Amino acid sequence: MKLVERDADIRTLINMLQESSQGRGRIAIVDGTVSTGKTRLLRILADEASSSGTTTLTATAARSESKLKFGVVTQLFSNASLAQDSATKVGDLLDEATRMQELSDPAGDIISPAHAQIFHGLHQELAKLAENQTVLIGVDDIHNSDPFSLQFIVYLARRIQYTRILLVVNELMGSVPAHPLPRAELLRQPHCRRIRLAPLSRTGVAKVLAATLGQDAARRLAPVCHAFSGGNPLLLRSLIEDCQSGPERQDARSARELTAGDAYRQAVLACLQRCEPEMADAAHALAVLEASNSYQLAGRLLGVSTEEAARLKHALVRSGLLADEGFRHPVAHSAVLTDLAPRRRAKLHLRAAQLLHDEGAPAPVVATHLLAAGYAQQPWGVGVLRQAAVQALHQDDAELASAYLELAKRDCVGEDDLTAVTILLAQVEWRLNPSASLRHVIPLTSSLRQRRLSPDQAMRLIKHLLRHGRLDEAEEALAWVGEMYRGPEPKAAVEYQAFRLWLSCSYPAVARRAAPTLEPPAEPTAPVPSPAAESRLESITLLHTVLSGAATDEALIEVEQTLRDLRLSDETLESAATAITALNYADRLDTAAVWCASLLEEATRRRVPAWCAVLSAIMADITLRQGDLAATRRHAYEAMAHMSTESWGVGIGSPLAALMVVARELADFDVITELFNEPVPEGTFATRSGLHYQHARGLCYLAMDRPHAALRAFRACGERMQEWGHDIPAVVPWRGDAAWALLALDQHYEARVLAKEQLALLPPVPTRTRGLTLRVLAAASDPVRRPRLLEEAVHSLQSAGDRLELAKALADLSHVTDAPDHARDLVGRAQQAARECGARPLLARLYAEAGLVEPEPSRQSGIGEPGNEPVVLSEAERRVAALVSEGLTNQDVADKLFITVSTVEQHLTRVYRKLNVNGRRNLPKGLLLVSE
Numbered sequence: 005m006k007l008v009e010r011d012a013d014i015r016t017l018i019n020m021l022q023e024s025s026q027g028r029g030r031i032a033i034v035d036g037t038v039s040t041g042k043t044r045l046l047r048i049l050a051d052e053a054s055s056s057g058t059t060t061l062t063a064t065a066a067r068s069e070s071k072l073k074f075g076v077v078t079q080l081f082s083n084a085s086l087a088q089d090s091a092t093k094v095g096d097l098l099d100e101a102t103r104m105q106e107l108s109d110p111a112g113d114i115i116s117p118a119h120a121q122i123f124h125g126l127h128q129e130l131a132k133l134a135e136n137q138t139v140l141i142g143v144d145d146i147h148n149s150d151p152f153s154l155q156f157i158v159y160l161a162r163r164i165q166y167t168r169i170l171l172v173v174n175e176l177m178g179s180v181p182a183h184p185l186p187r188a189e190l191l192r193q194p195h196c197r198r199i200r201l202a203p204l205s206r207t208g209v210a211k212v213l214a215a216t217l218g219q220d221a222a223r224r225l226a227p228v229c230h231a232f233s234g235g236n237p238l239l240l241r242s243l244i245e246d247c248q249s250g251p252e253r254q255d256a257r258s259a260r261e262l263t264a265g266d267a268y269r270q271a272v273l274a275c276l277q278r279c280e281p282e283m284a285d286a287a288h289a290l291a292v293l294e295a296s297n298s299y300q301l302a303g304r305l306l307g308v309s310t311e312e313a314a315r316l317k318h319a320l321v322r323s324g325l326l327a328d329e330g331f332r333h334p335v336a337h338s339a340v341l342t343d344l345a346p347r348r349r350a351k352l353h354l355r356a357a358q359l360l361h362d363e364g365a366p367a368p369v370v371a372t373h374l375l376a377a378g379y380a381q382q383p384w385g386v387g388v389l390r391q392a393a394v395q396a397l398h399q400d401d402a403e404l405a406s407a408y409l410e411l412a413k414r415d416c417v418g419e420d421d422l423t424a425v426t427i428l429l430a431q432v433e434w435r436l437n438p439s440a441s442l443r444h445v446i447p448l449t450s451s452l453r454q455r456r457l458s459p460d461q462a463m464r465l466i467k468h469l470l471r472h473g474r475l476d477e478a479e480e481a482l483a484w485v486g487e488m489y490r491g492p493e494p495k496a497a498v499e500y501q502a503f504r505l506w507l508s509c510s511y512p513a514v515a516r517r518a519a520p521t522l523e524p525p526a527e528p529t530a531p532v533p534s535p536a537a538e539s540r541l542e543s544i545t546l547l548h549t550v551l552s553g554a555a556t557d558e559a560l561i562e563v564e565q566t567l568r569d570l571r572l573s574d575e576t577l578e579s580a581a582t583a584i585t586a587l588n589y590a591d592r593l594d595t596a597a598v599w600c601a602s603l604l605e606e607a608t609r610r611r612v613p614a615w616c617a618v619l620s621a622i623m624a625d626i627t628l629r630q631g632d633l634a635a636t637r638r639h640a641y642e643a644m645a646h647m648s649t650e651s652w653g654v655g656i657g658s659p660l661a662a663l664m665v666v667a668r669e670l671a672d673f674d675v676i677t678e679l680f681n682e683p684v685p686e687g688t689f690a691t692r693s694g695l696h697y698q699h700a701r702g703l704c705y706l707a708m709d710r711p712h713a714a715l716r717a718f719r720a721c722g723e724r725m726q727e728w729g730h731d732i733p734a735v736v737p738w739r740g741d742a743a744w745a746l747l748a749l750d751q752h753y754e755a756r757v758l759a760k761e762q763l764a765l766l767p768p769v770p771t772r773t774r775g776l777t778l779r780v781l782a783a784a785s786d787p788v789r790r791p792r793l794l795e796e797a798v799h800s801l802q803s804a805g806d807r808l809e810l811a812k813a814l815a816d817l818s819h820v821t822d823a824p825d826h827a828r829d830l831v832g833r834a835q836q837a838a839r840e841c842g843a844r845p846l847l848a849r850l851y852a853e854a855g856l857v858e859p860e861p862s863r864q865s866g867i868g869e870p871g872n873e874p875v876v877l878s879e880a881e882r883r884v885a886a887l888v889s890e891g892l893t894n895q896d897v898a899d900k901l902f903i904t905v906s907t908v909e910q911h912l913t914r915v916y917r918k919l920n921v922n923g924r925r926n927l928p929k930g931l932l933l934v935s936e
Contacts, residue, residue, distance in 0.1 A: 008208045017045070037236070097122050104119065134168045145174060176278075177200065233324050236325075243267075286317060287320055294372075353374075360373065368395050374388065390409070393405040393409045394428070403436065441468060459500065466485070470511050473688070475687045505541070511691050513728065515728075543583040566583055589735050593626060593805055617647035620646060621639070625658065629772060640663045644659050654688045654693060654694070656697075668703050703741065755784040762777045763778070772804035791821060808838075818830035881911050884915070
């Protein structure tokens with residue numbers, strides 16, 4: 005590659021060579037940063053000299069040979085074409101020199117007479133050589149030369165002014181040589197000239213690029229190439245090489261982006277190796293400090309003065325390795341960092357951590373260095389790592405938080421610190437791999453038995469134990485927590501009350517057994533609770549009232565405000581899940597769906613698998629109650645994809661239950677068999693999740709024509725719900741489903757009794773559960789009462805938005821109506837609802853009963869989801885979409901339906917996504933109008 009922006013320097017050296025050939029000896033000192041072309045310049049001069057008959061003597065000084073006496077001088081004369089007698093004399097002189105004692109002052113200006121005699125002899129031979137020809141003496145990297153050779157260079161420089169000798173020495177700019185005298189002495193000579201090689205300008209970079217990649221590429225890539233290389237020719241060439249050898253090498257001339265790769269990495273290391281050791285140390289220190297990028301701190305890290313640190317950084321900037329703000333490219337930073345030996349690197353990180361901690365740097369900054377050093381046994385180390393882990397969790401970097409805490413756990417010296425770290429580590433691990441968190445939980449049980457856990461830590465431990473189905477150990481821990489809160493001054497009473505309610509709602513069997521030890525104190529006193537604790541108490545209180553049948557509309561509205569103000573975290577996930585579950589059980593399906601979808605989107609965006617799993621399972625139950633089979637199956641499978649069966653623990657019952665019910669509605673008995681054979685922990689049946697699981701099995705038994713097994717499953721659900729005080733039909737309508745089993749056994753009276761019992765437990769408003777109950781009551785009642793009951797069931801189910809159960813109720817109503825036209829209309833509506841739900845078996849039965857052949861699935865352009873799955877809109881979505889398609893504004897729709905504009909917008913967003921349309925103008929009216 006041709007040298008760029010060096011023409012003037014080459015001309016200067018050639019002119020000096022011509023002057024020397026006229027008997028006016030010259031000295032040139034060429035200095036520049038690493039890899040700026042000093043060696044190449046000397047080679048070009050040597051070639052020019054050789055072509056004109058000039059004798060050229062060259063030598064290259066190496067750092068590894070700087071202790072070799074007269075090493076550079078020996079190289080020079082080994083290249084000389086001397087007469088036999090002169091060669092013999094030079095050899096004798098050098099042999100004698102290498103046997104002599106050290107110079108009395110190798111860095112000074114005084115030499116011993118013996119050495120002066122040797123220098124004189126060597127000079128005489130060079131002068132003799134220059135009598136009849138011009139002599140070029142070139143020394144590359146003179147800053148690495150041995151002190152004896154340096155003294156000879158200075159000796160020679162003083163005596164060549166009137167000879168035919170040109171002395172050219174190359175030096176690293178900014179270096180501090182071990183023997184500084186020669187530079188000053190050379191510059192003092194009147195026949196000496198200094199030539200400085202500057203880094204390439206942006207124009208120079210563009211010229212190099214144009215010569216290799218073409219003018220177009222040069223215009224595009226010059227700015228970034230200059231930024232990445234700092235004008236260093238070696239770094240620039242490496243970037244071009246990466247461009248030519250990368251995946252897009254065939255298109256290198258049209259490349260629009262520049263990727264620094266292995267060639268760039270190797271070039272950075274080459275520059276580092278050519279720097280003086282102090283510069284390399286400074287680069288290593290700055291690489292270790294990374295984000296800090298403080299040369300003052302780097303100086304303290306290396307134990308040098310601020311002035312020296314500033315000089316070294318400036319030299320690195322000139323070399324192209326650094327910009328003022330730090331390394332020019334992440335690859336450069338990585339290369340410099342990996343150049344460090346592991347032990348040296350660890351020591352620098354440890355020293356950096358200490359310095360940064362002493363300066364009051366943020367915990368994550370200090371913790372980064374502790375982690376890189378693999379050591380945290382300082383008195384403050386564990387505390388810093390814990391703080392950094394909490395902040396990493398807040399930024400959704402659970403893997404980094406886990407790494408901090410693993411190191412803290414390893415280097416803990418106190419039992420209290422070890423307990424706190426392990427509790428937090430279990431929480432972090434639950435985010436990443438819930439089943440793996442058990443390895444941190446088990447050791448804490450011994451700490452609990454030794455009364456080394458605080459009440460808050462004990463409650464966290466209990467939740468982990470319950471999730472993993474370790475009920476006995478959890479109950480042992482509950483006894484101790486109860487003791488703590490029976491003291492005269494209980495701590496964090498809000499947290500304790502929220503915990504008691506959570507236990508009652510989620511693990512009611514355990515709560516009942518632990519009730520004697522978990523009674524609240526008579527007069528609780530507590531500090532001001534945290535917002536997270538208040539949120540947990542509010543949401544779990546609502547769920548508890550729903551499960552107890554005492555929820556009010558005001559409470560349900562208030563919990564929406566809680567959800568509106570909530571940002572997902574490990575602390576708030578429980579509150580969010582609880583609040584949405586409460587809305588779901590209260591038959592507020594549309595509201596629950598909107599909030600769950602919003603939080604699930606956030607969890608997905610933030611890539612927290614455990615959150616996604618929990619919210620997907622809740623969403624599966626919501627969409628199941630809306631009759632959306634495709635969405636239910638998708639969310640349930642996603643819940644199980646985000647967390648393995650082992651990670652779900654006793655909570656596995658929820659997604660399995662949803663999948664069972666979908667398989668039942670699709671008459672997919674192979675899937676049902678597979679799900680039945682899926683093992684579940686024994687403790688599952690002591691949970692609310694287990695209640696749904698057992699209920700789903702009962703529904704599957706009904707579909708498999710096993711009414712006795714179904715009846716046993718439903719009655720087992722009822723016994724548990726009554727025992728737990730959660731006998732609310734909206735949670736599990738076990739009486740209504742048991743009535744279906746009794747009808748299959750021709751026990752109509754018993755079925756009617758159970759259906760009436762369930763109806764009596766419901767409020768007199770149109771809800772999904774009321775619609776389900778009225779339908780089974782109609783089936784168990786006299787034919788004359790069925791039409792009225794089914795009409796009310798249809799009204800309730802349509803209002804609630806359960807399209808699947810609405811299809812069934814419409815079909816039943818069509819069988820008992822006397823008007824043929826009305827019956828056909830009902831069948832048509834049932835078919836439409838079944839089609840939208842994806843209930844293929846139900847749809848096939850409806851067509852068969854009507855004596856028709858089911859048509860092929862619609863392939864309307866722009867409607868539906870991939871795989872020909874049906875479009876399912878909730879009733880609220882259908883109402884909003886119908887009004888918008890008629891031209892109403894969002895505000896008009898909100899006023900008409902008594903909802904907020906925000907809710908209208910959220911419904912519309914889901915409608916557009918489901919129907920695959922781009923806006924309100926593309927809404928198909930016919931599909932969205934609600935049948936009256």
